[in-house]
Amino acid sequence: xxxxxxxxxxxxxxxxxxxxxxxxxxxxxxxxxxxxxxxxxxxxxxxxxxxxxxxxxxxxxxxxxxxxxxxxxxxxxxxxxxxxxxxxxxxxxxxxxxxxxxxxxxxxxxxxxxxxxxxxxxxxxxxxxxxxxxxxxxxxxxxxxxxxxxxxxxxxxxxxxxxxxxxxxxxxxxxxxxxxxxxxxxxxxxxxxxxxxxxxxxxxxxxxxxxxxxxxxxxxxxxxxxxxxxxxxxxxxxxxxxxxxxxxxxxxxxxxxxxxxxxxxxxxxxxxxxxxxxxxxxxxxxxxxxxxxxxxxxxxxxxxxxxxxxxxxxxxxxxxxxxxxxxx
Numbered sequence: 473x474x475x476x477x478x479x480x481x482x483x484x485x486x487x488x489x490x491x492x493x494x495x496x497x498x499x500x501x502x503x504x505x506x507x508x509x510x511x512x513x514x515x516x517x518x519x520x521x522x523x524x525x526x527x528x529x530x531x532x533x534x535x536x537x538x539x540x541x542x543x544x545x546x547x548x549x550x551x552x553x554x555x556x557x558x559x560x561x562x563x564x565x566x567x568x569x570x571x572x573x574x575x576x577x578x579x580x581x582x583x584x585x586x587x588x589x590x591x592x593x594x595x596x597x598x599x600x601x602x603x604x605x606x607x608x609x610x611x612x613x614x615x616x617x618x619x620x621x622x623x624x625x626x627x628x629x630x631x632x633x634x635x636x637x638x639x640x641x642x643x644x645x646x647x648x649x650x651x652x653x654x655x656x657x658x659x660x661x662x663x664x665x666x667x668x669x670x671x672x673x674x675x676x677x678x679x680x681x682x683x684x685x686x687x688x689x690x691x692x693x694x695x696x697x698x699x700x701x702x703x704x705x706x707x708x709x710x711x712x713x714x715x716x717x718x719x720x721x722x723x724x725x726x727x728x729x730x731x732x733x734x735x736x737x738x739x740x741x742x743x744x745x746x747x748x749x750x751x752x753x754x755x756x757x758x759x760x761x762x763x764x765x766x767x768x769x770x771x772x773x774x775x776x777x778x779x780x781x782x783x784x785x786x787x788x789x790x791x792x793x794x795x796x797x798x799x800x
Contacts, residue, residue, distance in 0.1 A: 482522060489563035490556060492544030495536040496564060500526025504570045505795065506561060506596075507534040510579020510603070511712055512650060514541035514703055516696075517578065520784035521791065528792045535564060537581065539711025541703055549635070549717035555725050557715075558588045562595050574795065576600035576739075578780055579748070580715055587726070590734050598737040598765075598798050600791060603779050604748045605740060605755040608733070608762055609726045614719040625672040628679060632716040639709050641678045646709075647701035652683025654692055657777035659745045661689045671747055691781045737765045739794045741787060743775035768794050 483498045497515045499522040507518045515534040525532035536543040538560055539552060546552075561584070565573045575596045577585030582604040589599035611617065618629040632638050642649045655661040656670035661684050663670060670682040688697065704712075740756070740763070742749035749756070749771060759766050770790055772783050780787045 487564055487567035489560045491538035491560050494560055494564055495542035496533050498533045499523060500530055500532050502529040502531050504531045504573040506573045506575045508577035508581035508584050510581045516699055517781060521780055521788060524788040539714055545711040549714040552714040552718040553725060554587050554722040557584050558591055561588045562592055565595055572597045574598045578602040579604055586734060589736055590729060590732060593736055599734060600739040602741050603746055603777055605752045606734060606762055607752060607755040608731045610730050613723055622672060625674055628671050629716055631673045632713050638713055642709050646704045649680055650700050651688060651697055652680050655684040655687055655689050658689030658782060659774050659776035661687050662776060733762050733764055735765050737767050737798055738763045739767060740769040741779055741790055742771050743777060743779050744771050744773050745775060746777045748777060
């Protein structure tokens with residue numbers, strides 16, 4: 473069973489950014505480490521990293537990405553372009569009185585962290601990627617690629633594209649939907665091999681039709697699920713889903729960075745049972761070219777998608793070892 477999350481002696485702040493405001497949670501003192509969550513999460517997904525990083529001598533800061541939590545939620549998907557999220561991250565660093573930071577992201581946060589490092593190497597001196605490998609911009613429009621992946625079914629990314637469609641499934645029962653998704657992508661509760669894949673939706677069906685029923689993964693307590701559910705019941709899901717709806721705009725905005733490597737020191741941590749790792753195995757194989765500053769790549773056995781929550785001790789150890797070896 474999951475151990476209770478540590479009591480957090482943290483500082484909550486709202487800082488001004490191009491989004492309007494970004495909410496962050498801060499613990500510790502020392503070099504700044506900016507933690508960026510993915511979907512569907514918020515700063516709370518780093519609750520087991522904040523105290524560990526603080527104890528190791530770092531100023532650990534976990535943000536609510538725009539559209540999530542207590543951060544601003546602009547209307548329309550155009551406000552969730554990658555360029556805007558990068559500006560938010562730079563504004564957070566500046567608002568904290570720092571010139572540079574190490575940035576670490578999970579899921580969508582990994583992609584945001586990677587592009588922040590790519591476009592603003594003057595600010596982000598190193599980058600850690602959890603679960604989602606770095607794959608440089610290139611190829612056809614993302615919406616076209618994901619549409620082809622679905623075949624006779626529909627990949628969840630395509631399912632998320634139409635405003636209001638996924639919200640209509642999720643928002644009548646936020647807690648149940650989150651519990652199902654977290655279980656579907658966790659190593660100890662995901663569907664057995666050969667079962668219908670929860671990353672895909674049957675034509676006319678719903679994502680939740682393939683979620684495990686009434687079983688929480690070991691890393692998630694009922695109380696922790698309540699925290700997630702309460703936040704998304706308050707905010708709704710449109711801000712979070714708008715990140716998916718901005719992918720084609722990113723593809724256009726980042727055309728000048730087609731195939732570009734990230735040269736700063738980097739780290740990758742993935743789960744052996746995470747589709748993000750297995751589907752993007754070619755991206756991991758390409759790291760000698762795309763991440764020439766890579767200083768560690770680790771695939772955790774019997775681990776799913778929620779890596780820093782499923783395996784917090786191992787993730788913390790890898791992060792702290794990597795951070796300790798970074799140049800000043």
